[in-house]
Amino acid sequence: MRNDEAMTGPDHNDQAAPPRLRSVVRAMIWATVPVLLLVQLLASAGVEASSFWSQIRQLDARMARVAESRAELIAEPLWKMRYDQVTGVLNEIMHDETIAAAAVYDDTGAAIARVAARPEGRAVAEVSRPIHYSNGNMAVEAGRIAIAYSNAALYADAGSRLVLLLVVGLLATFATLIAMRISANIFIGRPLAAMMSAIQRSKQDGRAYPADVTCSNEFGQLARAFNAMQHTTSGALDRLGHMAAHDPLTGLPNRRSLTERLAVASRHCGRADALVAFCFIDLDDFKGINDTFGHEAGDELLVQISQRLRSAVEAEDWVARLGGDEFVVIRPEVSNEASAHAFAQQVLAAISEPIRLHDKQVVPRASIGLAVRRADDPELSHLPTLADIALYHAKSKAPGTVAVLDEALQRDYRRRRDLELAIPAGFDEGQFEVWYQSQVDLESHEVVGLEALIRWRHPDHGVIGPAEFLPLIERSGNNGRLTRYVLTDACWALQRLAAAGRPQIRIAINLPPSELADHSLAAALRATCARFDVAASLLELEITEGSLINNIASAAETLHRLRRLGATIALDDFGTGYSSLAHLRRFPLDKVKIDKAFISEIPDSAEDKAIVGVIASLAGTLGLTLVAEGIERAEQAEAMREMGVRFGQGYLYQRPQPLDAVLRWLKTQPAAESRVLADSPSIAPEFA
């Protein structure tokens, strides 16, 4: 029936191979109706059989009575030999269809009259009675009457009644079946269908619908329990939905909600020319806070920041935490870019209020990338990306400020993205080139070494400096590959230098921070040197202070290992970062390179001269060789030399060039003396 289809249908639709659904109603009917039918038939047959035997007995009794009554009637004509009358009387009983034959015998045993039914019926029983004749004078037995009769009619009747009972039984069973189906559908099928319907609806849209069942029987109870469960499920689903869309720490909407929110903003923009301001907020140095105060304090900071953000915005504004230290604030309607910028500043100011963490005052800093788009802009969904571009700019160029997305930033972003995508091709096609810049002995003006500097000869963008693409290389995880590339080129260059008669010239290689954690670097260095048959002592590895900070133990071990191979270690860009004296002492350093920022104002800046002087004095004390970077003028070189800086490097001497050009240039320079090598075997000879 219909209910069954409603119950079975969805399963067929939803599951590829569901277990064959057997309707409970049908199963009940299959279990009940055959039993019912059997019992009915057996009962009918039993009743009919007993009735049949009773009728047989009645028939026997009736036949006996017939025989006796006929005997009375026949007695006189028989005695008086009116045999025709006897036959007549006998014939009368043949109207009884059960009687097959009858006969009257006189006292001699001779058959006086004999009648038989036309069709020779099967006589199965016989009754015989004496015929007594009496009058006033006498009483004699005049003869006998015998009646043969058939039970066939009874059998036929019983058969037809059985057939009738069978038909009635079948009809009754059929009626029962109909009644069962109807009642089962009402009492079972309908509540089940209602619950199935509720389940289907719940499956379709993920909400928990109650089943519409009002009956008070077991199914009603089941439905109420089901509805209670649905209610519980509904609450759980709501909570789950909330959890899925919200950040558990701050209670703010999460990244998932962002897409929906943007869709809402595009749909519900009040005016067509209204602007949507999207602020992408990233806390500056949140890692430092975590490291300093612990993660709980970091979480506490995030919670407080989220509260500030919420209180800093209007009701129609929208605040979310995307994860980590990233927040988003959307103002759906701003009149122009300036007011959007003001809003971002206002948010930034709110964040930057001091916070107490563990009884310590902390001033949170954040950078904001702001992107503004018209509400009907089809690219509204790209707002997070756009704001991220601005944020990137702010973080990289001016942390703690608001960067507004403009054409230039977008251009930068696109170029950055292009380069990032082109890195694998750059490796494959040999677009990366190693240029070399000489280091010169400020005293003798001899070239004592070369710094290997990476360049990218991009087919579209031309030669690109490392400042632009090295962060991209690092982000793409290609630092190790690039380092080994440079290492190989340097060893090859050492081979060329030796061939060119300059075997004493050393080559310095910049090691990115991640390489210091790579224990395989030392092995790679040794293998490469062996391949090109050059001494590892001709290689100098330049590291920055920043790379030491993050992983002090690992870095120290790597440096020791490299140093044991013979390579020298130089601390690059000294003075701009931590300028930690401890670093100078803790790590196995051979050389310190003074950052060009201290050089460029010399000799005019007395302060710079003082700093360089202190550094030189310190290096001298610690036995470290000093190299001044960025020497562009002769007086700078002179000043350095006067302050005790041994080596220099800069445009004054040579701009970075490909190796061939360097080799040609070297031919114009006086050859270094062998004393240099002997001068300081443990410390790399310095070249200007």
Next chain:
Amino acid sequence: MRFLRILLAVGMACGVFASAGPSFAKPLEIVFVNPGKTGEVFWDMVAQSMQAAGRKLDAQVEVLTSERNYRTMQELGLGVLARQDKPDFLILSNEESAAVPIMEAAEAAGVKTLLLSNTLIGEDAARLGPPRQKLKTWLGDITTDLQTAGARMANALIAAARAEKWQSPDGRIHILGIGGDEITPASIARNAGLKLAVDAAPDVVVDRLLFANWTQSEAERVTTNYLGWASRKEIRPAGIWAGNDPMALGALRAVVAAGLVPGRDIQLVGLNWSEDALREIRAGRLLLTDGGHFLLGGWSIVLLRDYADGCDFAAVSPRVEVKTSAITRQNLGSVGDLIKTRAFDRIDFARFRAKAGRCGHYDFSLDALISSLPLPEGAAD
């Protein structure tokens, strides 16, 4: 003598004028309501003997036939009583007790009645009593002694069987009785006669008294059945007693059909003096036929003549019972022709009148009848 006979003939022919007859006080007018059917031998013969006697005894006898319908009989009788000229006597037969209303009407009308052959029975007899008491006009009745007849017939059979030694293996003489019916007095009397005779003969047994409704065909059928039964029972049937001649003749046919020779293997007797019976007697196949009671018609006229002439038969009894007689091969010759030709005028009824001083004394025996008959024509002449 011839002259006298011519006178008589003229007197009879003229009827009313016969009153001039020498010894009669006055001519009588008598009406007989015949219960039988036209052509029914017995009642025809009764009427004919009555009319013959009337001619001899100066009585005009009018016969009205009711054709075996008692309603018709009553209508006829009442019609006679309603006449302007009422008859002197009304002769009725109380068949099926249909005569009683007529007798009561006759009492009212003052017409004297005589019952012939069937008198009052049962309730009527009890209610009305003997003649001439409640119904003054009911003079009496004249009936036949049929019980004696039945016994005589049985005795004749027994004697014949004994003579022939027709005993069955059980040593007894087995006889079949065939009665007319079981209810009419005439039948009951004959059957009682049979029983009377057999009871007196310990060596004789009546196997069955069967009833054949007075008819030949039924008698033949039951006889056939009896003979079959008897042969199965290994009984040697010695005689068949039939209540009347037709039944005797039916039994005769059955006997013949059974391969027996009547008269040699078995004897049969009948009653009625019927022509056919006389023929079979002559052929030796029938032992006898008892009867002669059709002469009650003539004898009734004799009684009424005497009564009218002052010699009342009630001097002996108002109930006159006439004995019947058997006709055998021995006496067949004298009466056979009389019956065959129905020449009842040959009977001199005047000779049977009561003698003076002996009113009520009559001799209606066969011998008297035979002696009353004139010699055969040829012999007489």
